[in-house]
Amino acid sequence: MADSLNQIIGMLDRLPALPATLMRVTGMLADDALELPELAAVVRSDEALSALVLRAANSATYGVPGREFDIQQGLARLGIRNITALILKHESSSILEKAGRAYGLRRKALSQAAIGGSAVAELLARESGFTSPELAYTCGLLRDIGKIGVDALLAARDPAHPFATREPDTGFLEAEREALGHDHTQIGAALAEHWDLPARVAGAIRHHHTPPAPGTPEHDDLYDIVHAGDIACLWAGLGIGYDGLAYEVAPHVTKKHLPTRQRAEELILAAVDATIEHDQQTRDQQTGASA
Amino acid sequence: MNPALETVANGSATQLVVGVADYKVTRDPNASLVTHALGSCIGVTVYDPNTKVGGMLHFMLSSSKNARAKAELKPAMFADTGVPLLFKDAYKLGAKKEDLIVCAAGGAEILGDCECFKIGSRNRTILRKLFWKNEILIASEDTGGTRSRTLQMNMDDGSVEIRSQGERYPLWPTA
Numbered sequence: 001m002a003d004s005l006n007q008i009i010g011m012l013d014r015l016p017a018l019p020a021t022l023m024r025v026t027g028m029l030a031d032d033a034l035e036l037p038e039l040a041a042v043v044r045s046d047e048a049l050s051a052l053v054l055r056a057a058n059s060a061t062y063g064v065p066g067r068e069f070d071i072q073q074g075l076a077r078l079g080i081r082n083i084t085a086l087i088l089k090h091e092s093s094s095i096l097e098k099a100g101r102a103y104g105l106r107r108k109a110l111s112q113a114a115i116g117g118s119a120v121a122e123l124l125a126r127e128s129g130f131t132s133p134e135l136a137y138t139c140g141l142l143r144d145i146g147k148i149g150v151d152a153l154l155a156a157r158d159p160a161h162p163f164a165t166r167e168p169d170t171g172f173l174e175a176e177r178e179a180l181g182h183d184h185t186q187i188g189a190a191l192a193e194h195w196d197l198p199a200r201v202a203g204a205i206r207h208h209h210t211p212p213a214p215g216t217p218e219h220d221d222l223y224d225i226v227h228a229g230d231i232a233c234l235w236a237g238l239g240i241g242y243d244g245l246a247y248e249v250a251p252h253v254t255k256k257h258l259p260t261r262q263r264a265e266e267l268i269l270a271a272v273d274a275t276i277e278h279d280q281q282t283r284d285q286q287t288g289a290s291a
Numbered sequence: 292m293n294p295a296l297e298t299v300a301n302g303s304a305t306q307l308v309v310g311v312a313d314y315k316v317t318r319d320p321n322a323s324l325v326t327h328a329l330g331s332c333i334g335v336t337v338y339d340p341n342t343k344v345g346g347m348l349h350f351m352l353s354s355s356k357n358a359r360a361k362a363e364l365k366p367a368m369f370a371d372t373g374v375p376l377l378f379k380d381a382y383k384l385g386a387k388k389e390d391l392i393v394c395a396a397g398g399a400e401i402l403g404d405c406e407c408f409k410i411g412s413r414n415r416t417i418l419r420k421l422f423w424k425n426e427i428l429i430a431s432e433d434t435g436g437t438r439s440r441t442l443q444m445n446m447d448d449g450s451v452e453i454r455s456q457g458e459r460y461p462l463w464p465t466a
Contacts, residue, residue, distance in 0.1 A: 164457025235410050237330030240439040242456050245330055245399045264408050265352050272311055
């Protein structure tokens with residue numbers, strides 16, 4: 001018989017703790033309280049983040065040849081949007097990079113999908129006039145956090161990979177529910193609540209494959225945007241493993257955000273561009289650090 | 292030198308990873324070419340058994356018509372700009388068109404895809420058209436469905452293998 005979600009969360013003692021900085025910045029975003037001085041305080045309180053901001057500000061992407069920025073100048077140069085993205089990518093990568101074993105994913109595949117999906121979610125949020133593109137970005141980044149829970153649950157099981165032999169071309173969420181009693185969206189939302197992440201972030205995680213239709217009490221434009229970002233990643237092959245592309249697109253999201261194939265193609269390119277850009281920035285920062 | 296062109300490495304076994312929107316061509320018999328997680332994207336392999344020249348492309352979309360600037364920067368993103376590059380670079384290393392063994396994998400669809408997208412199926416159709424126009428036959432292919440696929444080619448004999456959903460099966464030579 002399937003364990004209750006609370007029992008599952010209780011069993012996940014092998015899970016890494018959610019970084020405190022991630023929780024703090026996500027909370028600031030959801031409360032609409034994201035200001036440069038507060039972000040600067042977060043960065044300054046963490047040695048690794050301070051080094052990250054310094055490297056980014058002096059990298060080929062943001063820097064100026066022949067000029068070196070200190071931390072204060074670096075923070076001003078990068079601005080709220082870039083600092084938030086840097087912090088969230090860095091903090092979420094630390095928990096997502098090694099995740100996805102239960103899905104047959106290689107290292108970093110899930111963090112790449114997080115970066116691709118968050119970029120598309122942010123783009124759609126800006127284009128559609130959504131109030132907080134940064135919140136959409138954050139939810140895109142964290143949408144698959146439930147897969148960390150699935151990894152931990154299956155690590156103790158035999159067979160460890162029940163999804164490898166699933167029936168082809170059937171819905172993957174059903175396969176997860178059959179194997180575990182719950183799918184990764186339900187486990188992710190329960191984890192988000194357990195970690196005290198804001199309610200809309202937990203909602204976006206819960207609904208990123210099945211966003212409620214307009215007119216229903218749970219409908220939220222945020223969930224639609226995060227869902228569209230996820231679909232773009234599936235097409236692009238970001239973060240897909242045993243699940244493949246065995247998920248459906250919500251019809252109302254097709255109508256609103258993916259009305260034509262050309263639009264879908266633009267979002268696929270945006271997802272992949274974000275991962276290529278991220279890889280380049282990482283290389284630039286490493287080069288800067290070793291120079 | 293063109294970074295996609297690899298000649299002969301140092302004699303030890305090398306795995307050349309072909310990323311998304313990327314291609315590589317080599318004549319190193321100790322090498323293998325691999326591309327991971329093909330969703331709707333398609334992986335194309337070419338191999339000349341006489342010269343042991345081979346290459347692999349991982350393209351994302353069929354046509355560069357609506358994204359000329361991107362195609363300039365990353366021609367391997369699109370079938371119409373990436374496939375000609377793959378073949379031209381294979382010819383540069385000595386491959387002959389008439390001897391090339393061509394395989395394709397990927398082109399999957401989202402579950403229950405409505406007729407408006409068909410990203411994978413369009414990729415497959417345009418690739419076939421491109422080959423048909425240039426009188427190139429596909430020796431073997433594994434496309435469609437909802438699977439994610441990893442494609443690997445060994446350069447010593449041109450054998451091509453798929454890894455998908457925990458299975459591993461040959462694509463070429465066919466059984």
